[in-house]
Amino acid sequence: MSHPCCPELLALLDALDGQPPDAVERAVSAHVASCERCAGEERHLDDLLAAVRSSAAPMLPTGLEARLLARLCPPIT
Amino acid sequence: MSKPWDTDLSIYADEAALLQGLRRRERDACLCMLKHYGPRLYRLALRLAGDPDVAEDVLQDAFIRGCERIDSFEGLSSLGTWLHRIVVTTALMHLRAAQSSRVARATASDGDDGTAFLEYQADERDAPDRAALSAELRAQIEQAILALPDALRTAFVLRELEGMSTAAAAAALGVSESALKVRLHRARAALRDALSHTAVEAGVFQSGASQ
Incomplete structure (x- = not known):
């Protein structure tokens, strides 16, 4: 299944580049609210993000905890 | 010789005990703080910084800043929320400094090389x-x-x-x-x-x- 981002939205964002944020925000929000394709893609992204938000953080990279501890509490020499 | 992970961390089972330990500059309290908050704050730092090396610097600076200011922590929020705010502030400071440096060097790069990567491992907490x-x-x-x-x-x-x-x-x-x-x-x-x-x-x- 492949459904790249709505080309109308991408074209709109390109066309409004450099315009005042208020105007861009209104125009883009209006498009997303009325575009069936955008609605589906937004739902898909929200589903992915919901799962990412609820996932546990991965373990620290190897050795990072020891390096941090050495900086926070230098061994007494 | 005991290893850091052999330390009994149960003495810091609640936040008040951990805070006391941090204020007394106890090494075990620092280790407990790193174990408890480190992974989540590292992920935050990496997501904000976009680069593993910068994220490590951010996390280190943030924890040092937190420990230096621990005596002034008033407990108006949880310790985790307080540390979270310090990481956000520190990460944004790093990004602004890097941006200024790039502008000063008049480079065209936007610093987005897309090479940073989080390796997810099986985690029983999931x-x-x-x-x-x-x-x-x-x-x-x-x-x-x-x-x-x-x-x-x-x-x-x-x-x-x-x-x-x-x-x-x-x-x-x-x-x-x-x-x-x-x-x-x-x-x-x-x-x-x-x-x-x-x-x-x-x-x-x-x-x-x-x-």
């Missing part, structure tokens, strides 16, 4: 329903987030992943709320594009690329 999102797909999503330009990524992480209000995220980034919303639209469009090959089927996330 509830079964959460495990439905495969490690491979989680890594793809994190990679897509890290590949966003700094301005879009920071807005997206603060608002969409960390749950800050629009006003708070805009204030943290020093932009108007409208400008923040535009950044979010652009970030979401970029992510929709980058993640278009993924499929959601019957509540189980799979990677279309590996079908």
